[in-house]
Amino acid sequence: MFSCVSLGDSQNICVLQLAQQLTPLDVFLGLMAAAAHDVDHPGVNQPFLIKTRHHLASLYQNTSVLESHHWRSTVGMLRESGLLSHLSADISLDIEQQLGSLILATDINRQNEFLMTLREHLDNQDMDLQLVAHRHFILQIALKCADVCNPCRDWKLSRQWSERVCEEFYRQGDLEKKFDLEISPLCDQQTDSIPAIQIGFISYIVEPLFEEWQRFTAPSMLSQIMMGHLHKNKACWSRLRYVHTAAETKTHLHPGDPELEEGHKEAEDIP
Ligand SMILES: [Zn+2]
Numbered sequence: 491m492f493s494c495v496s497l498g499d500s501q502n503i504c505v506l507q508l509a510q511q512l513t514p515l516d517v518f519l520g521l522m523a524a525a526a527h528d529v530d531h532p533g534v535n536q537p538f539l540i541k542t543r544h545h546l547a548s549l550y551q552n553t554s555v556l557e558s559h560h561w562r563s564t565v566g567m568l569r570e571s572g573l574l575s576h577l578s579a580d581i582s583l584d585i586e587q588q589l590g591s592l593i594l595a596t597d598i599n600r601q602n603e604f605l606m607t608l609r610e611h612l613d614n615q616d617m618d619l620q621l622v623a624h625r626h627f628i629l630q631i632a633l634k635c636a637d638v639c640n641p642c643r644d645w646k647l648s649r650q651w652s653e654r655v656c657e658e659f660y661r662q663g664d665l666e667k668k669f670d671l672e673i674s675p676l677c678d679q680q681t682d683s684i685p686a687i688q689i690g691f692i693s694y695i696v697e698p699l700f701e702e703w704q705r706f707t708a709p710s711m712l713s714q715i716m717m718g719h720l721h722k723n724k725a726c727w728s729r730l731r732y733v734h735t736a737a738e739t740k741t742h743l744h745p746g747d748p749e750l751e752e753g754h755k756e757a758e759d760i761p
Contacts, residue, residue: 631703641723
């Protein structure tokens, strides 16, 4: 992984490895946050917890409810396991706080805030990984990238996870319907198709973030591969959406129409 690093008199050198800039503590925090960032996820989103007056929503005052729960559950496990018990109370507390700051950064409601700051640093070329605060910020960005990176993986694998997450959304939608609540966006199996959900997710969340990540990494071979998958997967979902819409409306195409038949065949094993 390569990065643009501002050194002393503002010379930018894009060949230093990010991994070499991180301290062992940074690496530990990054791995720990990645492993723990979704601990005890209930499989429903924050608006659902708020409208059903779930105790977690009131505990965390309707703000970053899930992320706060993932973090505090992790802290509970850390304390119970005694994993950090060889460290002083000060250091343990600092680790807990840093874990919190990393995990809370995965709140998708704060996406723009992080994206703007990253863009600003890259435009000004003032990222200095010698600074603790800048390294922490890059760990937050790396975790956010890892959290939403599914569309950057090989189609076959990526598609499976996309379908699973949509099943989770639909389960929430079914629950909302059952309890006569308004169905949340993306959760209505009747109107929100998997391809449409994925194209929105890629266009508004994943692509803008990974474009900046690629810029930050100079770009690295890995980020180029990930962007390659991202563009290919987006095209696959677009084709599937076309087939889906055509099959639904049947306005332009009819069953037996060679174009639709071809689309169905393709949909089986895209790309
Ligand atoms: Zn996650």
